[in-house]
Amino acid sequence: MMGDFDIEHVKLQNGNHQYTYELDEAFFELFKNDQVLSADLKTEANVDKTATMAVVDISTKGRIGLQCDRCWRVWIIQLRLHLR
Numbered sequence: 001m002m003g004d005f006d007i008e009h010v011k012l013q014n015g016n017h018q019y020t021y022e023l024d025e026a027f028f029e030l031f032k033n034d035q036v037l038s039a040d041l042k043t044e045a046n047v048d049k050t051a052t053m054a055v056v057d058i059s060t061k062g063r064i065g066l067q068c069d070r071c072w073r074v075w076i077i078q079l080r081l082h083l084r
Contacts, residue, residue, distance in 0.1 A: 004021075005021060007019060007045065007047060007056050009047065009049065012047065012054070013041075013049070013054045014049050014050055014051060014059045015048075015049060015064075016046065016048050016049075017046070017047045017048075017049065018045070018046050018047075019042065019045040019046075019047070020042070020043070020044050021042075021045070022041070022042060022043075023039055023041040023042075023043055023060075023062075024038075024039050024040060025037070025038055025039050025043075027039065030031070035066055035067065036064060036065070036066060037065040037066065037067055037074055038063075038064065038074075038076070039062070039063075039064045039065065040044050040062045040063050040064075041060050041061070041062035041063070041064065041079065042060070042061055042062055043058065044058070044059040044060075045057070045058050046058075050061070055084070057082070057083070057084050058065070058081075058082070058083045058084075059081065059082045059083075060068070060079060060080070060081045060082075061079065061080050061081075062078075062079055063076050063077060063078050063079065064076070064077050064079055065077075074078030
């Protein structure tokens, strides 16, 4: 399943390439993460490749369920994240 998230940047032609991923609990289980109880995230990766470099923009929106380690309550957190 991890291979579903690979971007083989060496094989990409120059130009703009877009990828969309739906991330759920199964994604976080790949990392043996027991803190994420639920997840519904949409992640978009935009790779702008030139002859000398590649610029990657990653945007994620959705919600994630985490359990508080003090009160044991499950908190649903809304996420909106942009990385470059």
